[in-house]
Amino acid sequence: MIHPDTELKFINGEIGYGVVATKFIPAGTITWVLDKLDREFTPLELQEMNPIYQNILDTYTFRNNKGNYILCWDNGRYVNHSFNSNCLTTAYDFEIAIRDIRPGEQLTDDYGYLNIPLPFRAADEGTRRKVVYPDDLLKYYKVWDNKIKKVFGQITKLEQPLESILPEGMWSKIENITHGREEMESILNNFYNGKGEESSP
Numbered sequence: 001m002i003h004p005d006t007e008l009k010f011i012n013g014e015i016g017y018g019v020v021a022t023k024f025i026p027a028g029t030i031t032w033v034l035d036k037l038d039r040e041f042t043p044l045e046l047q048e049m050n051p052i053y054q055n056i057l058d059t060y061t062f063r064n065n066k067g068n069y070i071l072c073w074d075n076g077r078y079v080n081h082s083f084n085s086n087c088l089t090t091a092y093d094f095e096i097a098i099r100d101i102r103p104g105e106q107l108t109d110d111y112g113y114l115n116i117p118l119p120f121r122a123a124d125e126g127t128r129r130k131v132v133y134p135d136d137l138l139k140y141y142k143v144w145d146n147k148i149k150k151v152f153g154q155i156t157k158l159e160q161p162l163e164s165i166l167p168e169g170m171w172s173k174i175e176n177i178t179h180g181r182e183e184m185e186s187i188l189n190n191f192y193n194g195k196g197e198e199s200s201p
Contacts, residue, residue, distance in 0.1 A: 001035045001076065002107075007075075015080060024101070025097050028151040028157070030162045034093035036165075037074075039073065040071075041071065060072070062115065063114065079107055080109075081109060082108035083122065084127060086098060086106075087101075089114075098148065110136075112129075115134065119134065145184070145187055152174075153178045156171075156174060
């Protein structure tokens with residue numbers, strides 16, 4: 001489920017639609033949580049579908065560390081890529097704002113951690129990276145972990161509209177990490193190694 005203070009908006013002809021903040025979203029805010037309405041499809045289920053459904057899933061899903069395809073039921077599926085994204089996923093099936101997001105600003109992800117099956121050239125943002133590769137998570141997980149760690153401690157200090165749909169026990173885990181009683185798991189845990197098994201760092 002995407003943060004409630006967002007809306008779907010047409011960005012431009014090249015990008016299409018995107019998810020835009022309607023209110024100020026401070027760094028450390030949980031911006032998306034995998035919820036009970038999101039659908040999970042195995043590669044076999046995808047292969048057995050009519051091509052029209054395959055195209056939809058190819059466009060709007062990401063892959064988890066088991067190689068299964070996750071389809072968000074709400075506007076979360078329209079979050080666009082950026083090499084300088086303002087949101088990052090965590091190892092806990094939720095995403096977090098890594099910097100303040102202003103009203104009217106798009107919420108963006110780096111597709112490099114979404115286990116894409118094939119490389120693609122993204123819009124040029126003036127960054128060193130120009131292409132998203134399937135193994136970007138292996139290359140950049142330490143950079144992304146550090147960005148998450150910088151704001152993770154803010155989670156319990158902020159109003160979190162999505163707190164109620166976090167899995168049972170997750171808030172306690174977040175508190176334990178925030179207070180140094182537990183290590184934050186790496187985003188690398190999300191990597192799909194191509195063998196249908198969870199990858200370990």
